[in-house]
Amino acid sequence: MFKMEGNNGFFSFEALVLFSFVGTDEATTCVGLVIRNRKNGITSVAHMDSPDIVDIGLSQMLLLVVDHNLDAELEVHLVGGFEDVSPNFLKSCTRSESDAKLEGYSYPLCAKIFETLCTRQEKFHIQTAFILGHNTRRDSEGNAFPIFNGLAVETSTGSVIPACFDGARCPDEIVRRIRVTASYEDSSWNGKLMDTYDTRTDQFRIASCCWTSQQRRFALTLRHLTDSEILLTCSTSPSAEGPDFVDNLRRQWEYLIKYPDWIETFPLKQPRVFERTSDGEWKRC
Known part of the structure; x- marks a missing residue:
């Protein structure tokens, strides 16, 4: 299994024998993407939230799945995204307005995911x-x-x-969430996963x-908002978020207020390493 997280909310897993699922x-407006090599079973899972990361994301996902074999038969599954623009709202706008903003x-x-799949050389089978x-209810x-x-x-x-993975998100969840949302301030991660x-x-x-003091200022401001204000300010789909969306953000902000300097989280720029214990839990090395 190989896991990556990116500064646009992308991460993937290369699943080997260590994990069953x-x-x-x-x-919500993001898409979960699965690519699996039919021959060797290696599976990559990505969570994509922007068209801007699709090209890089797919290339990274396929790096180990294909293993330089362009003839590999690859199964593809996509789940997520919904009709997040009201049809009635679209009807009330001009075409130029709807194309540009709605x-x-x-x-x-x-659209970008399908376009990229169609233009690549690999053999994809969309399952x-x-x-x-298809993923919308009203x-x-x-x-x-x-x-x-x-x-x-x-x-x-x-x-x-x-699936829902409540309570099974592996170690250091808050730091990993902060790293994804704040990494745009760290130039060393530009264009990388x-x-x-x-x-x-x-x-x-x-x-x-690394992140700047701006993250703490954001946290100090946003923590005083009501739950509904947080949803409207921080979500692309406020009415569709899960029940723990606001709580997760509040936990991130409290961490940033308590540890405003990134060096407190990553002394000497060293990684935070966790290993599996005999009972299947994770401990900090």
Whole structure:
């Protein structure tokens, strides 16, 4: 298994024999993408939130899955994204307005993923595309919500199921969340994806990331907002977020207020390393 996190919310898993299931959740306008090599079973899972990271993300996902064999048969599953723009809202706008501002977040991302898959040389077989309208439900007032927010893939068979990973997010969750959201301030991560899990040693190695005092200022300001204000300010789909969305943000802000200097989290720019114990838990090395 190989895990990466990127400064645009991308991460992937290369699943080997150490894990029975891998996956991603907390997707609203984001898309969970699975690519699995039919021959060797190596599986990559990514959580993508922007068209800007699709090209790099797919290349990184395929690096180990394909293993220089362009003839490999690759299964593809996509779950996530929904109709996050109201049809009634679109009808009330001119075409130029809707094209420029009202595409929403899900459609451009899904379109970019399919466009990139079509232009690459690898042999993709799309097995699941539970996205956009297929992943949309509406309440009595016509508000749209995603049906599924996550997926898991069984590494031995390639079977894909809806999933939520509450309580099973592996070690150092808050630091990993902060690293994803704040890494845009660290130029050393520009254009790169963040290696987190080392398959060879079965360790989480959370590489250092620096951030400025601006993160603390953001935290001090945002912590005083109400839950509804936080959703409107920090989410691309405020009405569709999970129940722990606000709580997770508040935990990140409290950490940044307590440890405003990144060097307190990553002394001497050293990674935070966790290894598995005999009972399956993780401990800091």
